[in-house]
Amino acid sequence: MARLFLGIDIGTSGTKALILDDRARVRAAATAAHPIFFPRPGWSEQRPDDWWTSACRATRIALRKARAAAADIGGIGLSGQMHGSVFLDARGRALRPALLWNDQRTAAECAEIERRAGGREALIRLVRNPALTGYQAPKILWLRNHEPKLFARLHTVLLPKDYINFRLTGARRTDVSDASGTLLLDVAGRRWSTELLHKLELDPALLPSVAESPDVIGELTAAAARALGLRAGVPVVAGAGDQAAAAVGTGVVRRGIVSATLGTSGVVFAYSETPVPNDAGLLQSFCHAVPGAWCVFGCMLSAGGSLQWAREVLYADRLAAAKTDAARDALYRAMIAEAAAAPDDAGVVFHPYLTGERCPYPHPHARAAWLGLTRAHGRGTLVRAVLEGITLGMGRQVEIMRSLGVPIREVRLAGGGARNAWWRQLQADAYGVPCVAMKSEEGSALGAALLAAVGAGAFRSVPAASSAAAQVQATHRPRVARTRLCRARGARARELYEQLEPHYARWGR
Numbered sequence: 001m002a003r004l005f006l007g008i009d010i011g012t013s014g015t016k017a018l019i020l021d022d023r024a025r026v027r028a029a030a031t032a033a034h035p036i037f038f039p040r041p042g043w044s045e046q047r048p049d050d051w052w053t054s055a056c057r058a059t060r061i062a063l064r065k066a067r068a069a070a071a072d073i074g075g076i077g078l079s080g081q082m083h084g085s086v087f088l089d090a091r092g093r094a095l096r097p098a099l100l101w102n103d104q105r106t107a108a109e110c111a112e113i114e115r116r117a118g119g120r121e122a123l124i125r126l127v128r129n130p131a132l133t134g135y136q137a138p139k140i141l142w143l144r145n146h147e148p149k150l151f152a153r154l155h156t157v158l159l160p161k162d163y164i165n166f167r168l169t170g171a172r173r174t175d176v177s178d179a180s181g182t183l184l185l186d187v188a189g190r191r192w193s194t195e196l197l198h199k200l201e202l203d204p205a206l207l208p209s210v211a212e213s214p215d216v217i218g219e220l221t222a223a224a225a226r227a228l229g230l231r232a233g234v235p236v237v238a239g240a241g242d243q244a245a246a247a248v249g250t251g252v253v254r255r256g257i258v259s260a261t262l263g264t265s266g267v268v269f270a271y272s273e274t275p276v277p278n279d280a281g282l283l284q285s286f287c288h289a290v291p292g293a294w295c296v297f298g299c300m301l302s303a304g305g306s307l308q309w310a311r312e313v314l315y316a317d318r319l320a321a322a323k324t325d326a327a328r329d330a331l332y333r334a335m336i337a338e339a340a341a342a343p344d345d346a347g348v349v350f351h352p353y354l355t356g357e358r359c360p361y362p363h364p365h366a367r368a369a370w371l372g373l374t375r376a377h378g379r380g381t382l383v384r385a386v387l388e389g390i391t392l393g394m395g396r397q398v399e400i401m402r403s404l405g406v407p408i409r410e411v412r413l414a415g416g417g418a419r420n421a422w423w424r425q426l427q428a429d430a431y432g433v434p435c436v437a438m439k440s441e442e443g444s445a446l447g448a449a450l451l452a453a454v455g456a457g458a459f460r461s462v463p464a465a466s467s468a469a470a471q472v473q474a475t476h477r478p479r480v481a482r483t484r485l486c487r488a489r490g491a492r493a494r495e496l497y498e499q500l501e502p503h504y505a506r507w508g509r
Contacts, residue, residue: 007449077452079245080161169218245447251470262417266303342380350389
């Protein structure tokens with residue numbers, strides 16, 4: 001009997017494949033890179049076929065590392081970057097490159113959606129969320145408004161991980177967590193909002209049918225099996241958006257446990273047994289990958305992306321000399337060490353808005369900045385300001401959640417921010433609650449594999465599978481004086497943002 005499960009996560013910079021056994025232990029993982037394109041300022045695109053190529057490559061490497069035979073794999077689960085739009089024709093071919101979650105071209109379409117819905121408040125009543133440029137619905141309208149010839153050929157719109165599921169099974173399906181990020185789902189009802197689709201004059205037939213995350217949606221086709229090095233007929237589950245999948249992987253499947261994930265973006269994510277009110281529209285109120293549960297989260301667009309940019313700008317020579325992934329990761333550690341050694345009271349503020357912002361400030365044209373620089377400041381101070389700017393922005397998300405009545409007893413850390421003890425302690429101080437690092441850093445790919453295991457019957461439920469996998473490695477407790485200092489610095493950063501905000505619209509013209 002096959003007792004291994006494959007999780008595939010379609011990320012922004014690459015695809016990860018992970019092999020999990022039926023006791024929720026990670027056997028192997030591998031990553032394959034894929035390119036991203038910025039054809040104009042504010043635009044962000046990828047080719048769907050590149051995701052498929054990287055998924056096949058990563059899977060084959062992971063199978064080899066796990067010493068697993070094709071017959072050993074008993075289920076496949078997908079997770080992926082949310083909100084991206086894959087526009088397919090009637091033959092299932094991509095009409096153009098996919099518009100990604102951090103693409104900012106759709107401000108006019110967001111305004112159109114709010115107008116057609118009857119205003120911002122009416123839109124939030126329909127789908128629990130405001131119109132944001134990253135969501136899929138404004139991208140569909142952008143295609144209709146700007147590329148009408150392609151829109152006339154449009155047959156199906158899929159999300160990134162659902163495109164890979166389509167390539168695996170031939171099924172055009174999605175799950176409730178990822179569908180929540182289209183702005184077209186009735187989140188409370190866990191179904192498409194026919195009322196909003198009617199107001200937007202969009203044919204519901206363009207959208208895939210919706211399933212719960214651990215539901216089996218099809219079986220691996222013979223062609224896909226050959227491409228991945230697997231056997232045909234393996235059951236494939238619907239999977240989840242990357243944030244919901246990461247929550248499954250880190251044990252955020254009950255009240256009071258929150259996750260903070262620092263990848264390209266930065267996300268604070270909380271579980272809820274009921275749909276979370278989101279009247280102000282500052283956070284995202286979505287369906288969870290746990291059937292019958294919901295979640296609320298905020299997304300900072302350039303969290304780890306800001307640190308990556310700082311590495312490219314401030315350490316260009318050392319980055320050019322780093323020829324391996326290990327060397328490039330070591331450079332991050334050196335950067336954080338230099339930041340930790342820099343003066344704590346330098347007075348420099350960094351706004352991490354390199355690609356606009358979603359939370360805590362929903363502004364597509366927000367811009368990044370170092371503020372307070374003098375000749376006395378060196379590279380370590382600049383990097384420290386970047387790390388603090390990212391972390392204080394995440395802390396603001398925590399504050400907003402508390403204001404909505406979300407209980408927060410513990411924050412589980414994932415992504416790059418979980419790998420360094422100094423940064424983990426900075427997060428504990430900024431959030432004001434204990435922060436824990438998990439033994440496994442796999443996040444979304446692990447969650448996808450756990451969903452596959454549930455779908456195959458290896459675990460009785462998603463919470464049971466999640467609890468089996470999520471193990472704490474280290475705990476960092478907040479220091480009261482440092483928490484007060486972080487809150488004061490966060491207030492200063494917000495004051496500076498408010499003073500700069502009137503200028504941002506000029507960059508959007």
